[in-house]
Amino acid sequence: MKLPDPTVIRTDVLVVGGGLGGVRAALRAQELGADVTVVEKAVISRAGPMTYVHSQFAPYKLLEGDELRQWMEEFVVGANYLADQEWLEVYLREAYFRVQELVHMGVPYVRDEQGRLKYSLVRGHKVGTTLGADGRATMEVLRRELTRRRVRLIEKVMVNDLLTTDGRHPTRDRICGAVGFHVRTGEPYLFLAKAVILNTGPFYPKIHYAYVDHCTGEGHAMAFRAGAELAGMEFAQYAAWSYFNRQFFTPGQAKIQGIGARFVNALGEEFMPRYDPIWGNFSGLFQVARAIATENLEGRGPCFVDMRHCSDEDLAVLYKVVPTLERAFKEFDIDPKKDLLRVDPFILIGTGSSSGVRVDLWSRASLPGLFAVGTCTHLPIMMTGISGSSLSTFSNVGGYRAGEKAAEIARQMAHHPPHDPQQVKELIAGFCAPLSRRGQTRPCDIWMAIGEVTAEAGFALFKNEARIARTRDRLREIRHMLLPRVTAPDVHELVKANEVANYLQMAEVACEAMLARKESRGELIRADYPYQDNDDWLRWIIVRRQGEGEGLSLSFWDLPYDRYPIPPKRGKVPLTFPIPEEYRVAPEAASERSMERRGA
Ligand SMILES: Cc1cc2nc3c(=O)[nH]c(=O)nc-3n(C[C@H](O)[C@H](O)[C@H](O)COP(=O)(O)OP(=O)(O)OC[C@H]3O[C@@H](n4cnc5c(N)ncnc54)[C@H](O)[C@@H]3O)c2cc1C
Structure with missing residues (x-):
């Protein structure tokens, strides 16, 4: 099949994904003189998780001294001591200014009768304050700001892979752009950039929840394929x-x-x-x-x-x-x-309070030229926390910082870095492959298979080594057996075929990281390690692709507590959470027992 030539866009800073973090990054980079392009898979302010947000973490004043420390402590304890306290301090200091800027842009935060901003508390906070605002209205304000400042905006284009100067995945060099596709016409896009900022949001399966059906982990997966480090994947x-x-x-x-x-x-x-x-x-x-x-x-x-x-x-x-x-x-x-409202829960592999591209204090990923902001990062201010509403403000603060550094990189580079045309061809051909296949396996079949493998209570709620390994192996089987057969009769299905491939890759990575963490913490409950281990596990698990095949490497980063102001409580803390009897036994025995109970 002859593929059309891509539309080529040259820009200083490419922002992939127009959530709060992406728009903040774009506005800041543009303010500093960079030529900026925002590429968005859907339509800003009409789709995406930010349109769903209802409260944003917002210190009611500039925090300093003892008060700053008290707010930090709330986060650190809430984050089960895995937060990067240096990032947290930056976050808490800068959040006040970033939110006030949104106030001045016109975000309609809730006010009291006197017209003053109405600060309140939400889940996970006894001191930290938030402001209420409809996320959709917030994004409408930000979209207007992008238009007013004439930032180039390309919507309905899904970015699926990053370009590298050495033409290799994983790269030994730097990121120099990305390739994407129009989600209606299939027209390919080639973006050449001095810096790329990912803001593709969380990764989720398609379960019609929280306006995130189209956030399937492209940012995570493209960064991983290109060789960037991910962290916190075990908490996915x-x-x-x-x-x-x-x-x-x-x-x-x-x-x-x-x-x-x-x-x-x-x-x-x-x-x-x-x-x-x-x-x-x-x-x-x-x-x-x-x-x-x-x-x-x-x-x-x-x-x-x-x-x-x-x-x-x-x-x-x-x-x-x-x-x-x-x-x-x-x-x-x-x-x-x-009325009382009945509530039913669900649990799935996908972004919780962390899990994504590892970033430093300036939102830089581990590859030169690549940044990540918002929920596609490992959210270093929390990692496993329970803080409601802090994520949007992390996007706000991290986006601003990414925009600032990306503009600096762009200023320092006289020319665009080189790209490899062969890599562009191969990436476009890979994306389009399902169009030329024949058969009846569709993306929804893969989603169904993934759902069956991951929703089982023994895996979703009370994991142990055998159950995690079994789920990983089944996901791998789906990738080897079903994915290569996926067909796409049109562009709509083509987009879905690539979405499910990205999600599947990240779900497997998540299982590998879950296996590596030998304790229970935050979202990860391991029935075989029913305690939080603050002696050996105050460390992050860093995942990277190894070589061009399927291999990955796992390493550990010990939190530098000698530099941190809030000390941890050492020792093993037993789970206060009861594990039902049937999940304390081996998976095979458990499933036999539940079959008996159901009268099978
Ligand atoms: C159920 C739920 C409730 C939440 N409630 C709150 C809350 O009340 N307060 C709070 O602070 N946070 C909340 N969050 C987190 C919240 O979603 C984020 O804080 C917020 O959306 C900002 O995230 P972001 O900057 O990463 O961008 P997002 O809002 O995640 O936007 C990412 C953008 O990337 C686009 N995109 C995705 N893939 C691609 C691609 N391949 N190419 C191009 N574009 C792409 C998407 O269309 C989207 O517009 C909630 C999350 C969930 C799931």
């Missing part, structure tokens, strides 16, 4: 509890918790304090989802969220910042002042 577990009344999903979980909602089981017991004695109903998404699943498994389900005691004023703020929740309540005839 996303859990949520907001499948309401078995009828609808909506955003707003942190905010619902923030206004004081309570979780109760079928016996009317408030169960969260049992699972999380410190945070109780304010606990992290993962803890709440796992608690509900455990209540259900042990016969005390179904579970509910109770907002009947919440004030009208709090509910009004909730509706203002999460308008879809109010719409859903109306559509399904729910009155939260009278």
Whole structure:
């Protein structure tokens, strides 16, 4: 099949993905004189996880001295001591300015009757404050700003691979651009850039949740293929509890918790304090989802969220910042002042509170010329934390920093670095391969197979070495047996075929990292290591591709606690979280037992 020649765009700074982080990076680089191009797979402010966000971490003043330390401590403890405290300090100091800039741009944050910004608390914070704002409205303001400043914006183009100056993957040299495709016409794009900033968001399977069906990990996977380091991949577990009344999903979980909602089981017991004695109903998404699943498994389900005691004023703020929740309540005839809402959890391989491209304090990835911001990074301010709302502000701060450094690189380079035309050809041919195959295997078949392998409770909730290895092997089998047969009769399916390939690659990497961490921490619960080990495991697992084949290398980075202001609590901390009896035994025996229970 003859492939069309790509449209070529030369730019100083290429930003891939127009979430909050990408737009902030673009605006800052442009402000410093760089020629900037933002390429977005969908349409900015009409798609993507940021349109779903309802609250943004926002210090109510410039933090200093003891107060700064107190806020840091809240993050460090919430992050199970895995946060990079140097990044955290930068984040907490700069967040105030970055949010105030958004205020001046016109982001409609919630205000009180006197017109003052209304700061409030959300899940994971007892001191750290947030501001409520509809994420879609936030992105509309930022999009207007891009247009006003005439930043080049190319929408509906999916970027799938990075270019390297030596034409190799993994590279021994630097990143010099990217290739992408129009998601409607299939027209290829070649971007030549002095610096590339990835902001492709989280990686998720397609489960029609949280406006992220099209965020399948291209940023993660393209960085990995090019040889960049990833970190926190063992925590790539996303859990949520907001499948309401078995009828609808909506955003707003942190905010619902923030206004004081309570979780109760079928016996009317408030169960969260049992699972999380410190945070109780304010606990992290993962803890709440796992608690509900455990209540259900042990016969005390179904579970509910109770907002009947919440004030009208709090509910009004909730509706203002999460308008879809109010719409859903109306559509399904729910009155939260009278009705309990049934909640059902789900857990899958995908971005939780970390897992992505490893970045330094300037959002630089480990390859020259490459940056990453937002949820496609390993979120060094948390790694395994429970802080609600801090992620968008990490995009805000990290994006600004990336834009600043990328503009500096562009200024210092007289010419664009060279690229390899053969690499461009091969990458385009690889992307288009499903178009020329015959057969009936479609991307949705692969998603189905992945779902079956990863959703099983023994893997999703209570892992052990054998169960993780089995899941990894099954994912590998899907990649070897099914993926090469995927066909795409049109561009729509072609996009999906590449999305599922990227996700699958990252899901396997996640399993490798899960196997390597021999303890339980944050989103990773290992039934064979039922404790958090603060003697041996205050370290990050760094994953890199090794050679041109499938190999990967794992290494460790010990957190430099000798430099950090907040010391860790050393020792082994047993899991306070109960592991149901059936998941304490070998997987084979467990599955036989559950078959018996179901009467099979
Ligand atoms: C259920 C849920 C609730 C959340 N609630 C909150 C909250 O209340 N507060 C908060 O601070 N954070 C919240 N988050 C996190 C939030 O999504 C991020 O903080 C926020 O979206 C900013 O992320 P980002 O800058 O990485 O960009 P994103 O918003 O993730 O945007 C990434 C962009 O990249 C584009 N893209 C993806 N792939 C490609 C590609 N291949 N080529 C080109 N473009 C591509 C996407 O279309 C998207 O526009 C929540 C996340 C989830 C999943």
